[in-house]
Amino acid sequence: DAKTTQPNSMESNEEEPVHLPCNHSTISGTDYIHWYRQLPSQGPEYVIHGLTSNVNNRMASLAIAEDRKSSTLILHRATLRDAAVYYCILRDVGYGGATNKLIFGTGTLLAVQP
Amino acid sequence: DTGVSQDPRHKITKRGQNVTFRCDPISEHNRLYWYRQTLGQGPEFLTYFQNEAQLEKSRLLSDRFSAERPKGSFSTLEIQRTEQGDSAMYLCASSLGGGGRYEQYFGPGTRLTVT
Numbered sequence: 098d099a100k101t102t103q104p105n106s107m108e109s110n111e112e113e114p115v116h117l118p119c120n121h122s123t124i125s126g127t128d129y130i131h132w133y134r135q136l137p138s139q140g141p142e143y144v145i146h147g148l149t150s151n152v153n154n155r156m157a158s159l160a161i162a163e164d165r166k167s168s169t170l171i172l173h174r175a176t177l178r179d180a181a182v183y184y185c186i187l188r189d190v191g192y193g194g195a196t197n198k199l200i201f202g203t204g205t206l207l208a209v210q211p
Numbered sequence: 212d213t214g215v216s217q218d219p220r221h222k223i224t225k226r227g228q229n230v231t232f233r234c235d236p237i238s239e240h241n242r243l244y245w246y247r248q249t250l251g252q253g254p255e256f257l258t259y260f261q262n263e264a265q266l267e268k269s270r271l272l273s274d275r276f277s278a279e280r281p282k283g284s285f286s287t288l289e290i291q292r293t294e295q296g297d298s299a300m301y302l303c304a305s306s307l308g309g310g311g312r313y314e315q316y317f318g319p320g321t322r323l324t325v326t
C-alpha cells in the first residue's frame with residue numbers, strides 16, 4: 098500500500114468545521130482512500146472511503162483532489178466526541194489477491210476545545 | 212447486529228503462561244483480521260482469514276502465536292509462553308469483502324498485560 102502523510106496534530110473548536118488533510122502523492126489508480134478514527138481506549142472506527150469522487154455520509158465528507166494526490170476529511174460540526182486520532186489509509190482495490198490488510202501510520206490527533 | 216465483539220476485554224497474565232482471545236465478527240462478514248497495538252502506535256496487522264482459511268500472516272506473528280477460525284465464524288488468537296513484550300491491545304476486525312472497496316469494522320479490543 099502507498100504511503101500517506103498527515104499532520105501529527107490539529108485543534109478545533111466545538112461546533113466549527115474541521116478539515117483534516119492527507120497527502121498521498123504516490124497513490125495508484127486502483128487505491129481507495131480510507132479514513133478511520135480511534136477514540137481513546139477504543140478500537141478504530143471506520144469513517145469514510147472513496148476512490149475518485151467526493152463522498153458524503155452521516156459522519157463526514159471526503160474531498161478528493163482531482164489528481165488524487167491529496168484528500169481532506171471534513172467534519173462539518175466538531176463535537177467533543179470527535180476528539181480522536183484520525184488515520185488516512187490507502188487500500189488497493191484487491192484484484193488478483195492484493196493485500197487486504199490496513200496499514201496504519203501515526204495519524205492526526207484531533208483536539209476539540211469546548 | 213451488535214458489531215464485532217471480543218472476549219475478554221482485559222487479561223492480566225504472568226510471563227510464561229498461555230492466553231487465548233476470542234473474536235466474534237459481524238455475522239455476514241467472511242473476512243476476519245487480527246491487529247496488535249502498543250501504546251502510542253497505530254495498529255499493526257497480524258493475520259487475516261477468508262472464511263476458515265488463514266491467507267496471510269505478518270512477520271510479527273512468531274511461532275508462539277497461533278490463530279484459528281473454525282467453520283469460518285468466530286476466531287481465536289492464542290499466545291503461548293507469553294513475554295512482557297506481548298503486552299498490547301489485540302484488535303479484531305471483520306469485513307464483507309476484501310480489498311479497497313470494503314471497510315473494516317473493529318471490535319473493542321483485548322488489552323493484555325504480561326507481568
